[in-house]
Amino acid sequence: MVFIHRFLPAGLILLLLAGSPVEAGKEDGRGQGRWRRAFASAIKDADTWAPAAAAAAIAVGGYDKKISDWATRTTPLFGSRETAVKASDDLRLASDIGMAASSFFLTRQSGGPRSIQGRTAYTGVGYVGAIFSTSMTDVLKAATGRLRPDGSNTSSLPSGHTSRAFAYAAFSQRTLRESGLPKGVRMGLRWSLTGLAAGTAWARVEAGAHYPTDVLVGAGLGNFAGKFVSELILGPESEMHFSFNLNPEQPQVLVGWSF
Template sequence: MKMTFLFACFLTPFLVSGCAKSNNASLLWDDIGDSARRAALAPETWGPAGAAALVAAGGWDDKIQASASKHRWLMSGDTSPEELSNDLKEAVTPIYLLSMVLATPPAAENADALEWKAENVALLAVNREGSDSLANLLKKKSGRDRPDGEPDDAMPSKHVMYTSVHTSFARRNLDYVDMDPNWRTAAKTGLYLLDGMEALSRVEADKHYPADVLMGMAVGNFLANFSFNLLLEEKNEQAVKLAIVPEGRGWKLELDRVW
């Protein structure tokens, strides 16, 4: 079975609109580079990616998948693993929305807070569409068959990428919710467990191998953290801003570095 590990830099459909100052573009690229670096170094990115590499290098993919499918480590009742994975995928959207509603940057006024929330939702929508397109591309490039025999559709897991994008945004939003730190840690831990349950249910359902779901988790977390770092994280006065503007019959996203 052909195995190719693909680490891709997420190119969102942003159209960079520069300001008049000549050094603005270089500053914007500095922001992009810093955001990408921190997203790649986040434990929720390199941890699953490293685990996927370890599983593949050890030749354990088939053994773990077969054992999970046989023994149903997660699901032993009437609910099938595939049904569970679909239920978990549907659950992450309301979880994210709740985190977005509760989150408010500490220094933001009412109008600024609403603008931040709108950008939060818009950016999640971009990540959802972008992760779907990227997953399709990586599946074709990896040339990896699913355990159930479906060709060229295994790596990475689209279900897990989708879930990870939402839970990553929710975890980041929790940093802007006024709550007890212990409760925040507990909530973030629960979101990590949700990611793990989604991944394991896909393996038990014979839809993916462990490396597939781990890479889906890594890529999904990278995309979400990168965009959150760049556009939603609290920064100083020199910040990157997201704008949604009409163009022709559709819309475009613009990135500006404002002073």
């Protein structure tokens, strides 16, 4: 059961994303090059490596437990650990809604899909990134087995709430960047959505569910997953295809893309 719930989802997502290298046998190596470009773009993004660097600095400095103890004792932002637990769920949900709303309503302004079906398919890419992030998070949780600050279990590293929220934020940033909105509006929305993800992360620390390094690793992982998937599927030279079958007896939503 542990394999099914943790390792299999990640394997399936990786298999899905690995569909591009199937074309690598062709002379132009287009699929393989696309995979590499998407990986390089995501891993070099500051929102991926900066949280990882911060986590390393906190760990090396011996501040991880000190910050965690202070946050759970004083709960400066949320007032209590119980409130922080609820806030982390609410803020993650808000990140989800923010990503879906921005993707569905703003993509038509950037020259992207204009039909309801097309915008739904585009938004679905954001969810693929979030699912990929969650799957990788579950694999790492099982591999690291770190005890949570509250001692409840050994699923502390990395933070699943945080990785999911930052995957949503990463896809939202892409949508906003291409939306054609005025720069000030774009920046305001970007920081608002990033703030929801950051709030999710800090709430997990105040709740005693994670150490600071757990949420920082989760933030970097979520950003990587969201940007890797979006670049792989929506980057230059890709072409999305979608079809809907609204038969009540067997409804289907089929989304595909060429590389």
